[in-house]
Amino acid sequence: MCAGAAVVAAGSAALGGPVALQLAVFAGSALMLLLLARPAARRHLERAQPVKIGIGALIGAHATVLRKVDANGGLVKLRGEEWSARPYDPLQVLEVGQDVAVMEIRGATAIVWGEP
Numbered sequence: 001m002c003a004g005a006a007v008v009a010a011g012s013a014a015l016g017g018p019v020a021l022q023l024a025v026f027a028g029s030a031l032m033l034l035l036l037a038r039p040a041a042r043r044h045l046e047r048a049q050p051v052k053i054g055i056g057a058l059i060g061a062h063a064t065v066l067r068k069v070d071a072n073g074g075l076v077k078l079r080g081e082e083w084s085a086r087p088y089d090p091l092q093v094l095e096v097g098q099d100v101a102v103m104e105i106r107g108a109t110a111i112v113w114g115e116p
Contacts, residue, residue: 004037005030055105062099063112069094076100078110088113 009026017025060076067075069085070093076085087094088103088111100112 002030005035012108054110058105058110061102063102063110065094065096065100065114068096069100069112069114073109076110076112078102083110084108085110085112087111 007028008029009022012022012025019100061078063076063078063083063085065069065085066077066082069076069087071086071090074085074087074094076083085094085100086106086109092114094100094112094114098114100114102110103113
């Protein structure tokens with residue numbers, strides 16, 4: 001906001017205006033920009049949805065079982081990559097080809113849940 005006001009005040013200085021006028025132009029321009037432009041900029045910035053990155057982006061994603069997943073381990077394809085996996089319920093056994101949902105990530109292991 002102040003940068004825009006400084007440009008306007010520089011214009012009054014270029015036209016030979018006295019320092020008092022330059023200060024008044026700067027103050028008025030800064031106030032107008034603050035009152036008019038700032039609310040529009042805030043609306044624009046607050047509208048954006050936060051982007052999930054890293055492990056947070058994988059929670060809730062769907063994967064396909066490549067190697068049987070049981071309490072001893074297994075393998076799933078998650079977003080084009082192979083991940084070691086374990087079931088969310090240690091008693092659950094997930095078969096090859098089954099679609100599963102990622103519940104959490106522990107280290108390099110996806111903890112998955114599949115509907116029986």
